[in-house]
Amino acid sequence: MPSPAATVETDSLRQPILGSRRPSNYFWAIAVSIGGVGFLLAGLSSYLQVNLLPFSEPTRLAFLPQGLVMGLYGIAAILLASYLWFVISLDVGGGYNAFDRASQKATIFRWGFPGKNRRVEITYPLSDIQAVRVDIKEGLNPKRALYLKVKGRGDVPLTRVGQPLPLAELESQGAELARFLAVPLEGL
Incomplete structure (x- = not known):
């Protein structure tokens, strides 16, 4: 089941992430x-x-x-x-990726298990984002994921864990995000 479409406003982009509430x-x-x-x-x-x-x-x-x-x-x-x-x-693993040009912040939010880390929220300045990277591995255990390359932090995963996204959807999300952030799209 494809993830819901990203919501784009003039200065913000929000991508919902499907967690454990998937049909399977x-x-x-x-x-x-x-x-x-x-x-x-x-x-x-x-x-x-x-x-x-x-x-x-x-x-x-x-x-x-x-x-x-x-x-x-x-x-x-x-x-x-x-x-x-x-x-x-x-809804473990569910959440969203939000990018806001007005506040110059990127927010990665996910729900976790109960405890002090139930809410996992990471915020980066947009100026620290160097690129959007697409990782595609085919074979017996296919992997298709999007990552943010963040200055001094390494790669931050943006897509859900589990079933790989369809290639067209992955390319579309990656291109849309790279265009919005005005950074290069790597890995294609």
Whole structure:
């Protein structure tokens, strides 16, 4: 799913960043939740000798070892699903990149895990930005990302982690940002 379009005003540019609230995370959280509940109910049905699943007959399973193992798999899956739903609810990794010519500042904002670093916000003067760099690596583990080259800081990642952006979208975002900041676009 492509990220929402950047908002451009005359003196500011804001690029939203999709975090953990992407469709694939919702799919896996739902699938693991359903599977975990199913395995746990199968294990409990085997132990209690009461059919808790309407579409199968887990009471025929011997509790030791099949029912016990299914129950443990169910507990593990429910714990994993709880973690996935927690990360989705916090939108870990989500945020925005904002560039403002009026205040001469670039702000990179991301949500993190709870704690003192829940809000990750980094601000740079626009004058310290040397270039926008595009990093493209194809193969088994493709990588397509945008970076800001900042004086004295190295490269600052601008794109989301996980699924690589489509090449056309990456080029478009990089060119738009380089034009807005009046810096060179490197890596193409």
